[in-house]
Amino acid sequence: MTLPTLEATPIPGLVVLRLDLREDARGWFKENWQREKMVALGLPDFGPVQNNMSFNAKRGTTRGIHTEPWDKFVSVANGSAFGAWVDMRDGDSYGAVFTVELDPATAVFVPRGVGNSYQTLEDGVTYSYLVNEHWRPATPYPALDLADATVAIPWPIPLDEAEISEKDRTNPSLADAERMQPKKT
Amino acid sequence: MTLPTLEATPIPGLVVLRLDLREDARGWFKENWQREKMVALGLPDFGPVQNNMSFNAKRGTTRGIHTEPWDKFVSVANGSAFGAWVDMRDGDSYGAVFTVELDPATAVFVPRGVGNSYQTLEDGVTYSYLVNEHWRPATPYPALDLADATVAIPWPIPLDEAEISEKDRTNPSLADAERMQPKKT
Ligand SMILES: Cc1cn([C@H]2C[C@H](O)[C@@H](COP(=O)(O)OP(=O)(O)O[C@H]3OC[C@@H](O)[C@H](O)[C@H]3O)O2)c(=O)[nH]c1=O
Numbered sequence: 001m002t003l004p005t006l007e008a009t010p011i012p013g014l015v016v017l018r019l020d021l022r023e024d025a026r027g028w029f030k031e032n033w034q035r036e037k038m039v040a041l042g043l044p045d046f047g048p049v050q051n052n053m054s055f056n057a058k059r060g061t062t063r064g065i066h067t068e069p070w071d072k073f074v075s076v077a078n079g080s081a082f083g084a085w086v087d088m089r090d091g092d093s094y095g096a097v098f099t100v101e102l103d104p105a106t107a108v109f110v111p112r113g114v115g116n117s118y119q120t121l122e123d124g125v126t127y128s129y130l131v132n133e134h135w136r137p138a139t140p141y142p143a144l145d146l147a148d149a150t151v152a153i154p155w156p157i158p159l160d161e162a163e164i165s166e167k168d169r170t171n172p173s174l175a176d177a178e179r180m181q182p183k184k185t
Numbered sequence: 186m187t188l189p190t191l192e193a194t195p196i197p198g199l200v201v202l203r204l205d206l207r208e209d210a211r212g213w214f215k216e217n218w219q220r221e222k223m224v225a226l227g228l229p230d231f232g233p234v235q236n237n238m239s240f241n242a243k244r245g246t247t248r249g250i251h252t253e254p255w256d257k258f259v260s261v262a263n264g265s266a267f268g269a270w271v272d273m274r275d276g277d278s279y280g281a282v283f284t285v286e287l288d289p290a291t292a293v294f295v296p297r298g299v300g301n302s303y304q305t306l307e308d309g310v311t312y313s314y315l316v317n318e319h320w321r322p323a324t325p326y327p328a329l330d331l332a333d334a335t336v337a338i339p340w341p342i343p344l345d346e347a348e349i350s351e352k353d354r355t356n357p358s359l360a361d362a363e364r365m366q367p368k369k370t
């Protein structure tokens with residue numbers, strides 16, 4: 001299996017991984033996350049403790065923008081999605097935006113303090129991610145309005161046609177959203 | 186989120202988990218693997234280092250029976266599959282078979298030394314699993330014939346209609362297959 005390649009982005013610590021998909025008559029196989037190889041290439045040894053999956057019935061389903069206080073390794077298990085991230089950490093890159101199309105050959109490492117969101121580009125897409133802290137139901141995580149005019153994410157499907165949760169319809173704008181502490185160095 | 190329930194099987198250490206799928210208008214969300222909760226319920230703290238996914242274009246695609254020397258936590262990210270396991274560890278349960286239908290609400294912990302296989306029940310199914318040792322390309326893993334007459338797995342789709350890799354067409358029968366060392370206790 002060919003090593004993945006890692007690409008830096010305008011958001012410090014947010015890394016795009018191009019994975020080797022081994023295709024054959026059955027379909028494909030991928031090492032979605034491989035600790036040893038990816039750490040050797042420069043990915044943090046982030047120590048996942050939880051693997052979440054969300055299934056989205058319809059094209060245009062949009063989730064986010066969620067800024068949990070833990071790192072995430074995200075990808076799709078099938079289909080494709082438009083991924084968008086906003087740096088919510090206080091500092092020079094505060095408010096920086098990055099977007100990329102997620103297909104099975106693309107994964108993204110999202111450092112804590114960066115807002116995470118996606119919109120599915122077809123029906124029946126499962127989004128899968130690894131996180132390095134357990135979810136705490138009692139602690140609501142900071143979030144940002146998907147339609148925020150300052151960050152102005154170019155959603156492929158207009159948000160008024162998108163399936164969005166009740167919760168994600170009332171998230172604050174950038175001006176009112178919580179700023180995250182930058183990582184101590 | 187409701188805690189998963191764990192079910193023992195005729196294969197010692199092979200555990201079925203019934204997961205809580207949180208359904209809403211978007212689709213569903215699941216904690217596919219959650220270290221803290223699952224270890225508290227009795228799952229081994231197996232320490233995954235790799236997350237693999239295999240996509241299967243057609244219904245009836247069949248992979249196995251593979252007996253790698255590491256533990257696996259398996260599930261489907263979408264769709265459904267028929268999962269089948271054979272105990273290849275020397276000892277009282279040698280040759281024991283267990284099968285269960287894998288849908289997104291079902292996961293299986295497979296201890297090392299147990300042969301792993303599945304057949305997809307619809308088109309476009311992604312199978313996802315976590316393992317606790319890195320794959321070693323130079324070390325071929327032991328395998329067992331999918332059609333072995335002794336273990337006689339009741340495949341829902343006849344194997345002569347199934348998509349199967351070249352490699353999996355030449356695996357040995359139970360009589361000729363390598364016996365695995367049982368776990369030292
Ligand atoms: C398991 C594995 C495979 N590969 C490569 C080798 C091949 O080019 C390709 C597919 O490998 P196969 O051995 O044909 O995989 P498959 O038949 O799908 O079996 C896999 O999925 C079912 C599992 O039972 C089994 O553990 C695993 O080997 O991926 C990797 O690069 N890394 C891996 O970890």
Ligand SMILES: Cc1cn([C@H]2C[C@H](O)[C@@H](COP(=O)(O)OP(=O)(O)O[C@H]3OC[C@@H](O)[C@H](O)[C@H]3O)O2)c(=O)[nH]c1=O
Nearest residue numbers: 052054063064066068116117135165167186207214216
């Ligand atoms: C994140 C999470 C959620 N849940 C429950 C709470 C709800 O009943 C259900 C769905 O939760 P939402 O907060 O609505 O999830 P969603 O909008 O899909 O956002 C999730 O996926 C996108 C990610 O950006 C985000 O981290 C994550 O919260 O699952 C859990 O039981 N465990 C969890 O880890």
